[in-house]
Amino acid sequence: MSEQLRESLSAVMDGEADAFELRRVLDESRSDSKLRELWHRQHLVRDILRGDEIVHQLDLRARLLAEMEELSSQEGDEPIPEAQPKLDTTTKSPWLGRLAGIAVAATVALLVIVSSDYLIGGDEGAGFVGPGIAQSNPSGAPSAVLAPVMYDVATAADRQRTDALIIHHLQQNALNRPGGFSFVRWVGFDRKSAQNGRAPQAGLRSEGGVQAPTPSQSKDNKR
């Protein structure tokens, strides 16, 4: 990260950068996690100097980033794959730790699932994968999106497709696991509720102790 870029970031923080600098800093921040961390630290200093520092200790950012990642994976209207650099979701959340473990297993299972075209026949799978993938598939051929691809030669569209299928696998895993009410399952419930015309459930959480909507909360939502 050049000194010039760091100085531009400082000016952007203060709203004193020109349009070119602003665009440059924001362009760089998409792919440069160190630049984003510098932005974070500089705001920490600002908040401390202004007496507002407390929130930086509370891990809210990690929680939010984890939830945003989930939302992006879940929602078909989430946009433009190349505009989605991998954000750092360094977090203490035990839920994410479990997700990482499950994801490895899911990736292995995925190779089998993809090659057997298992998902093509299912409405839910096609519906889930469809909207996001259709936009990002350069060939525009729906069937081609399920062709196996080596990860290290994958395009952005291939990676997004893989991510979507992993999430689908996790969702199925969560739905079929007795007793567990995972975040993924809840989000699925939330989306179905929204499709059925009910208000989406509030209070999403990204950590392991995800709360199922209680009857009283449901009542509140209907008010």
Added chain:
Amino acid sequence: MAEDTDKELVRRVQKGDQAAFDLLFVRYQSKIVNLISRYVSDQEETLDVAQEAFIKAYRALPRFRGESQFYTWLYRIAINTAKNHLVARSRRPPGVDVDVDEIEYRDDATALRDSETPEAALARDQVQATIHQALNDLPEDLKSALTLREFDGLSYEQIADIMECPVGTVRSRIFRAREFVDQRMQRMADPGADEH
């Protein structure tokens, strides 16, 4: 202007840039958490409500038309989320809304600090001490530029008038002051780490 930074960040989020939302979040998280803590006293609940408010904002941003300033819009979402939270918990929200225009100038971290663990309080004190020590160790011209900016909220042009120097010099001094403080913080976090 700071609003231009927000506008550009919002525009990018609307085009699907998640990193831009992260920058917006970092910019406003303290204000939002402090605002919510006026309605919700429990720290964990405050964080839940803040998280919910940011997620609502993230989802609603595609429909944000920029008719009001972003932070005004965000504060409204936070206030409504906090009120809905209280209603859902059968607690009455405060009768009088917090004035959005006053939020910048009020410190409401006290309630959150009251529920800090001793370890968190120690870490906070250490970071605070490092930053204030770094500020004291700055050369006078850098210190003046940074404090006029951060404590008094002055623009570069106003600071240039006060310090009787070009705006470019002010910008450079503020940058160098921030670099100095940042290096001290990084050294505190990792005493073996190299500086920039």
